[in-house]
Amino acid sequence: MLKLRFFASLKDLIGESEIEVKLEGETSVREVFNQLKTRFPKLETYEPILLVAINHEYSSLDASVFPGDELSFFPPVSGG
Amino acid sequence: MLKLRFFASLKDLIGESEIEVKLEGETSVREVFNQLKTRFPKLETYEPILLVAINHEYSSLDASVFPGDELSFFPPVSGG
């Protein structure tokens, strides 16, 4: 399994703050994101600005994820 | 009359925070300072760094003072 977490406007778009997806071996963040896009087509517009973190470390769409990982998707930050 | 005020190490050197000196017409700050030097020869060492204010406005040794003015002498500031 792979845990996916969403924040801010992405959480609103998905309608959940986290979901679990099946994962039995290595895959890429991009592959996970593409599968999400088939369920949530509006994610398309996020692709150029999307930020990704694997297990609380900033990462990228090209990185690999493994079963048990936690993957966070969010828009550029606006704290402060 | 002319009121003279001294601050910080200059006050310690003079031994007073203010004194009055006779003045009946226009004179220069330098002239006042030179007369003080005859009473307090150690003032000599202050001449290169001395700051002067006339009636609470920064001024210089070359400025003129008149009876009733208040003249302040002090070393470079070190507040903050």
Next chain:
Amino acid sequence: MIDIVDSSIARKKVVESVAQASAGAIVTFDGTIRNQSRNKPVTHLYYEAHPEMALKELKTICDQAMHRWPLNDISIVHRVGRMEIGESSVFIAVSSAHRVDAFAACQFAIDTLKTTVPIWKKEHYEDGEVWIEGYKQ
């Protein structure tokens, strides 16, 4: 002190957390909720964080600041949840022997926070609300 809190930031305590007998300067940055944004009246704000990651990124900023400048200490506290006009969303305190270092580190901390720490704000207006998004670095 590094923290993410969901009620008023105890600014006095944050300042006290960096006070040291060998410090000659304490510089603080207090980010306060403005009553307008992009020329539109704001009624209140809501901040959300990725809590574990935000704490980690705040820690990284403090480590970097301590490494780059000769500081006594640095503390950062960010608040999340709903905030009213005038309340503090973030408070940073930096102490150092000499003031230039405290100023530089405090500016670095807030500038970096605004680009690396996963926290987002939603502006609420009379007629709606909008998630604010920064720029991807």
Next chain:
Amino acid sequence: MIDIVDSSIARKKVVESVAQASAGAIVTFDGTIRNQSRNKPVTHLYYEAHPEMALKELKTICDQAMHRWPLNDISIVHRVGRMEIGESSVFIAVSSAHRVDAFAACQFAIDTLKTTVPIWKKEHYEDGEVWIEGYKQ
């Protein structure tokens, strides 16, 4: 708020004096008494001011800062008399819509204060005391 006081600076009140609903940033500078100077232990400090002139010069700094940057407000309070290690000798608070202006104005204020405001400090050590003098500009 511009003031010269002879007891503890009420820092919270100084911050509150610049708070405004349209301000998004408050930057403060707190000058604190260090336990050493020039590698020598300091026991306490004594500050003396030319009171009328110091107030006037503080006012000039605030006027210049308000003119040079789009600030909401700026307050400066300097303390005189005897101060113990860790106490604040000067406190500056600046509020503005955007943080860069508050940072710049706060640095300007303390830098200028240290060269133009007629206040002097005397450092006290275990074995004596020395008036500190700045540099003639």
